[in-house]
Amino acid sequence: MNSGDATCDDDKMDAFAAAAAELIGLTLDQDERVPVVAHLKIAAKMAALIDAAHVEDEDEPASVYSL
């Protein structure tokens, strides 16, 4: 799955959800993964916007800031 790749197909997204959840100690069965994949798809659309935005390598991530 590429960064912000909203076209990632359902099977790949499902496989990603299963493997990534397993990595953090969550075992999800097929039924449990369906809504998780739906949310991942929404997140992927948001990530696609972020991915298309111009940022420099030198840009600092926003800190928890105070002025």
Place this chain on the structure above:
Amino acid sequence: MSDDLWALSCADVAARVRAGRTSAAEVADSALSRIAAVDGALNAFTLVTAERARASAARIDAKRAAGAELGPLAGVPFAVKNLFDVEGAPTLAGSKINRDRQPAERDATLVQRLEAADAILVGCLNMGEYAYDFTGENAHDGASRNPHDATRMSGGSSGGSATAVASGMASVALASDTNGSIRVPSSFCGLFGLKPTYGRLSRAGTFPFVASLDHLGPIARSPEDLALVYDALQGQDPADHAQAHRAIEPTLPSLKEGLDSVRIATLDGWFAKGAEPIAYAATARVAQVLSATRSVTFADAELARAAAFLITMSEGGALHAGRLRTRRGEFDPDVRDRLIAGAILPSAWIVRAHKVRARARAAALKLFEEVDLLLAPATPRQAPKIGQKTMILDGIEMAVRPNLGAFTQPISCIGLPVAVAPIWLDGESLPIGVQIIGPPWREDLVLRAAHALYEAGAASAPIGAGGSS
């Protein structure tokens, strides 16, 4: 008159109690009676602290009888979203899981500050589970209901806070706002809400959601009440490491100074599409009253919203990963599934979202070189029906839950202070809110603008009768 004390503003209650025209005990009894009369139908409270309220009132009355000067919130009944620690009670944060937590050993800093100003805590309030919500619905406690139409959403996640204030069960409530959780309920329930600048108020003693986005603030029925309470909430607290090093900057003294020479513009672009016409009509009404004739564009608004969306999922998912492993079945399924997805998002997305957030913030600050205040709708529509899952905006059907915050998320993502002004357009039985957005640390200015609208009769917060019959 004592029967109607619950309907008074914070300012009126404090003036009466300080002058000895009304006792704090009478005010507490009136508020508790109001809660007993209407909360069964509105479902705002998860805990009523009646014994503590009566003890506080007795202390305040004794203090006055001894000749001591009372605080600026003398006798004001307040309640808090149940993510605030209240000594002796488990901090629920809208969840079933947290009912097993040990009772809080001390009050949250902001609760302590209001009591130090002689306000009276009357209870803890319903909220969306772990604050991941825009609806005011709760799978465990039921929905808090809108006092202006009990079939409608109160808004989330601080739904109980808005329901309590809009129905007169509390004069003011404390709430949190990560993506819009003060502003959405204020819009739906017709209240004035203040989301201060990120880092302004201490969050110590509250259950977190997204540390880099969490704000706390008050919801009330007038800008004067907001200013009175907000001023009492300010001040340094070493227990909150994210709090900015700012001196107390009182807002009440300048509240009535007016807006001469204040430059105000309406936000277009992202904020001018994707909503029902009434959201724009309300914003136009505010612009007219405040003589705001120009528009400006926050070009990175959509990006800021996307960044907030991803950061929220990720930080929220990480916060709850342990509970998702061990107690997954006890979450509201809608919340659980988003948290799981958030916990496994690719880190490259999140780091980039933070960079985009910084860029969006810089772009927004640039706007404030040209203007002093910005206007935008608070929500894309009035309160939906409780249980409603989808809505149609601009001809597009979309899910209700994630999209009610489309106009609030870009602003909290970059930490700007916002006051919500409740607008009742002619012929409408439900309100809708407008955001008044200021540059960092100018809570005084957003409250002045809200007050100008209140004085002009353009914004108001009548008490709802829903559930009182």
